[in-house]
Amino acid sequence: MTTSVQLDWLKLAEQIVQGYSVTPEEALAILQSDDAELLTVMQASYRIRREHYGNKVKLNMIVNAKSGMCPEDCGYCSQSIVSEAPIEKYAWLTKEKILEGARESIRRKAGTYCIVASGRRPSNREMEHVVEAVKEIRATTDLKVCCCLGFLSEQHAAELAEAGVHRYNHNLNTSRDNYANITTTHTYDQRVDTVKQAAASGMSPCSGAIFGMGESLEERVQIAFALKELDADSIPCNFLNAIDGTPMEGRKELTPRMCLKILAMMRFVNPSKEIRIAGGREVNLRSLQPLGLYAANSIFIGDYLTTSGQAHAADWGMIEDMGFEIEECAL
DSSP states (O other), rough: OOOOOOOHHHHHHHHHHOOOOHHHHHHHHHHHHHGGGGHHHHHHHHHHHHHHHHHEEEEEEEEEEEEEEOOOOOOTTTTTTOOOOOOOOOOOOOHHHHHHHHHHHTTTTSSEEEEEEOSSOOHHHHHHHHHHHHHHHHHHHOOEEEOSSEEEEEEHHHHHHTTTOOOOEEOBOOTTTTTTTOOOSHHHHHHHHHHHHHHHOOOOEEEEEEOOOOHHHHHHHHHHHHHHHHSEEEEEEEEEEOOOSSTTTOOOOOOOOHHHHHHHHHHSSSSSSSEETTTTHHTTTGGGGGGGGGTTTTEEEOOSSSSOOOOOHHHHHHHHTOEEEEEEEEO
């Protein structure tokens, strides 16, 4: 795709609100737009966001239930078999620790609690452990429960759905054409199939990407449209945090302004979906983090899997300063 399209962003946003679907060329034009247009682009994306979510912000909290020792060779991940990053490695947290994470999620005003585990796919025994924890969380809280456990069999997907898991996360991570540059131990199509498997079981599909891993502007647009085709309900937009000790150590391809354009592009392409500012927002958006809320209606709060996040009180303050309101119940 190449474009020299000059667009009226506010007019395009109104058309989208009325049901128009942007073309790949129009989406690319957002990423190629001059920085002088950035505030207008964000104003236009806010028009679309406001139509579907008002001024509400959803908060999501992660628990790293199983850390490290992953056999996959994903170049961005500190838990990968090829990573030399000095991270904490441990087998599964106890059920009580997972439940404590759920209670902490409530204290931080996060309506969605995501149980994440490293590894290619869960074993039957690991699945039983997760199911027991999920059932107790559902019985004792009003949290929306999300799981991110790797590839799923049809049986395991059904077990999670029956236990009460609302949402399953499995990111595409990058474009189809860029995938082999990121990992070789599994394929892009396997990730697509897992998202479809989660949806077929009745769980809400959550899938996004990590930007800044060598993909072109055109490939960023391809990712947005692939997620649209999958009908992902929630789209985490991660920005590469190049962790020392990983194959991507030292890589820095993004500016805060480009991160905002990516968020806006995602909102234009997927107007009614939950767009989440996810991992790497603190180190990539930096002082422009608050502007991201004009396009995104969701953020992670607290720490990520092996990296630290912004203090939750700072996130509360950022949301309040922008005139937004935390949506504490995500159900």
